[in-house]
Amino acid sequence: MDLPGIVITGASGRMGQMLVKGVMAHDRARLVACVERAGHAWVGRDVGECMGGAALGVTVTDDPLEAFAKAQAVIDFTAPAATVEFAALAAQARAVHVIGTTGLEASHLARIDAASRHAVIVRAGNMSLGVNLLVKLTQKVAAALDADWDIEVIEAHHRMKVDAPSGTALMLGQAAAEGRGVSLDDARVSGRDGITGTRERGTIGFSAIRGGDIVGEHDVLFAADGERIVLRHVATDRTIFARGAIRAALWGQGQKPGQYDMMDVLGL
Numbered sequence: 412m413d414l415p416g417i418v419i420t421g422a423s424g425r426m427g428q429m430l431v432k433g434v435m436a437h438d439r440a441r442l443v444a445c446v447e448r449a450g451h452a453w454v455g456r457d458v459g460e461c462m463g464g465a466a467l468g469v470t471v472t473d474d475p476l477e478a479f480a481k482a483q484a485v486i487d488f489t490a491p492a493a494t495v496e497f498a499a500l501a502a503q504a505r506a507v508h509v510i511g512t513t514g515l516e517a518s519h520l521a522r523i524d525a526a527s528r529h530a531v532i533v534r535a536g537n538m539s540l541g542v543n544l545l546v547k548l549t550q551k552v553a554a555a556l557d558a559d560w561d562i563e564v565i566e567a568h569h570r571m572k573v574d575a576p577s578g579t580a581l582m583l584g585q586a587a588a589e590g591r592g593v594s595l596d597d598a599r600v601s602g603r604d605g606i607t608g609t610r611e612r613g614t615i616g617f618s619a620i621r622g623g624d625i626v627g628e629h630d631v632l633f634a635a636d637g638e639r640i641v642l643r644h645v646a647t648d649r650t651i652f653a654r655g656a657i658r659a660a661l662w663g664q665g666q667k668p669g670q671y672d673m674m675d676v677l678g679l
């Protein structure tokens with residue numbers, strides 16, 4: 412039987428290039444197409460040559476529908492506006508849609524939800540094993556501690572990142588809120604500046620650092636009088652995200668239509 416065919420959207424991006432390499436090196440998947448936005452310099456050229464290596468026999472296209480028709484899975488680390496379009500097209504093609512894109516708002520999530528009635532969608536703000544384990548740990552620690560322990564999520568990323576808090580920080584904040592039995596929407600405090608007043612008991616704070624080429628660092632701080640606990644994940648290489656996304660694309664084959672996350676894929 413043929414190996415599942417995979418399309419990479421946003422192929423020229425930081426994650427796109429990792430994913431092209433990851434699928435090419437994989438023994439249970441094959442690269443069938445690469446998509447970039449209309450007008451991008453890579454469109455019409457071989458993706459391997461664009462990446463500065465040997466030709467891979469896959470020409471970058473700006474036609475997602477044609478690309479998805481050849482595929483069993485679409486791996487998508489692009490931008491919210493593109494991802495919601497891809498969700499509808501992937502559902503039309505009955506391809507598994509793996510969404511790594513972050514910065515999605517309620518209107519985007521509603522469109523992804525609609526697409527998931529017809530197709531398998533796996534979405535996570537972080538596809539790494541380590542972060543998904545950290546999410547579980549965060550929930551457990553938050554459940555064990557009362558509101559004498561202030562919770563802060565601190566994240567650091569490269570200077571090109573466009574959304575904050577990061578998708579991972581929001582996953583960690585959500586886990587902390589669930590552990591504590593509160594709603595994140597009610598407890599969330601982001602971006603303090605000026606005369607903020609003293610810290611409100613029970614809130615969950617978010618701080619974002621942007622600089623240089625930081626791949627992704629996340630701390631969940633539990634701070635009480637006289638002691639602190641810090642849960643930390645440091646990503647030093649984007650292959651951890653690509654590995655998780657490819658695993659999700661293969662896991663999704665044969666699943667029932669619906670929305671899944673990396674906890675489902677990893678069995679956590």
Ligand SMILES: NC(=O)C1=CN([C@@H]2O[C@H](COP(=O)(O)OP(=O)(O)OC[C@H]3O[C@@H](n4cnc5c(N)ncnc54)[C@H](O)[C@@H]3O)[C@@H](O)[C@H]2O)C=CC1
Pocket residue numbers: 420421422423424425426427446447448449451488489490492493510511512513514535536537538539578652
């Ligand atoms: N869930 C996870 O594990 C991870 C998620 N991310 C997220 O993935 C996204 C992308 O991150 P990066 O690769 O660093 O960004 P990037 O800016 O390097 O790449 C994004 C790519 O998407 C392309 N693109 C945008 N609109 C498009 C369209 N309509 N059609 C086709 N291609 C389009 C851009 O041209 C670009 O090549 C971000 O939202 C980021 O937060 C990043 C790393 C891990």
Ligand SMILES: O=C(O)C1=N[C@H](C(=O)O)C[C@H](O)C1
Pocket residue numbers: 513536537568572576577578579580626627628
């Ligand atoms: O934009 C990034 O780079 C990353 N984005 C994801 C996020 O928003 O959490 C995952 C990872 O931290 C890298």
